[in-house]
Amino acid sequence: MDMTPRRIRRGRTVRYALYVWCTLIFVFLMAPLIVVFPISLSSSAYLQFPPPGWSWRWYEAYFTDSTWMDATYRSLNIAFWTTLLTTVMGTMLAFSLVRGKYRGVNILNQVSLMPLVVPVIVYSIAVYSLFAQWQLIGYWQAIVLGHTVHAIPFVVIIVSAALRTFDISQEHAAMSLGASRAMAIWKVTLPQIRPSLVSAAFLAFISSFDELVVAMFLGGSNMTLPKKMFDNIVNEIDPTIAAVSVVQILMVTAVLLIVSKLGAGAAPASHGS
């Protein structure tokens, strides 16, 4: 191998360039998350940097204002039901897609992944138009239905990936010992793919909790948290949004740590690599 000093030196330069580049990108990725911390503690009602003084008033504003709290509860509630519906239906569908040998299984697979490719705005106005006819606009349940459509593909992808690597003979062993298929799945298969189920549920929850466009159309005057945040940003009301942002960033960090502790790192698994 050609290991002349010149080549080694050039290799080192390339490596330093790589480190500098990556540092810059990491700064770029983290910058907008970090800047909201000082702003959220600012005593000024205007966007001012550095803040003229420090105070907790925007946190107080968030936690005491009933419209902010209502929006937060509404979003948590919607995300909870979306997660439940999506995880149950998506997991069942994943079983069917991985194991089924019926005709049309491939088409069904494509259809179930379609919501990933269809732009959210397109689906939003389509379902808005339908729900307007059915007079469902303004009900939180309507938003759950819309969010569930969008979250099903995540669950199908993650759970299918787990089922493909799962050794089905374990299930057969349970059945030869007298368990029914359903019992074998419940007692043997599901516990084994739990990390994937947790990742899938987490992804479904976050996708609903953060979703703006569907909720904006279907929510009517009942605002979800993202809609309230959107309005706050557009109208440049006050830095309460910064306090809300900090709370969300801390929540995501905590959940990310918990999920990664539960095994099968949430994120890489969610991308099925």
Next chain:
Amino acid sequence: MSATTWWRRHHDNAGSLLAATPAMLFLAVLYLLPMVLLLAQSLEGRSLVHYEKALTDGLYVRVLVDTLLIAAYVSVACLLMGYPVAYFLSIAPAPWPMIGMIFVLLPFWTSVLVRTYGWMVILGRNGILNRTLLESGLISTPLPLINNTAGVLIGMVHVLLPYMILPLYAVMKRMDRGLLSAAEGMGASGLQVFTRVYFPLTLPGVLAGVTLVYVLSIGFFITPALLGGGKVMMVAVLIEQQVRTFLNWGFAAALSVVLLTATLLVYVGLRKLLRGNVQWT
């Protein structure tokens, strides 16, 4: 095939079909039905008048072209920025890959609204960047970094960069590094190893990342709506405006079908290129 195995196979298939039923019904009523109705709406009055308007009126053609261009810029920027980062994550000694991954995943999991707000704080007229540059005397008037295409591009690249890094990282991590040593051993220079061996081997990841970023870009709404300040019109923003402000359903539906077609073409086209080599979803 004995009768019992036949029965069992049949029975299992029935179970499989049953398991798919709730999701199938759900998607049929709440997903396929609204999409079909949207298509019908775009053909209002059994005419193509809305499509004609969307595809020939200079104003709207401009929006479509701008959207495709912005999506292309964002994809290229994400690739140039993300490729070295994915490489770094795949080769760096512990604990750097883990730390780097946190920097990629934390923004990825954070709400797009939060991140867009963060960029407004940084890029605004009175934002951190302009203040710093003004105080240091490097500029005398604030740079216009927001409410224009620059702001939209910065915000979109930030949101979509993880979608580029993750599939690239997946491919790079799995690569057999023995191939690189082999190329080197046979006398290839560092550059040759990269252009002839390394890069071609990462091509599935590149295509997957670019597809994902491009497809997501052309349907983007939040970032252009907030960082564009009404001056940067992308198709998604136009559709929202047509529905909510002008109640122009037929036209919005036609624009949606155009947007959807463009998205599917990109998706299917790149999928063909990949020939099912890599699953990016």
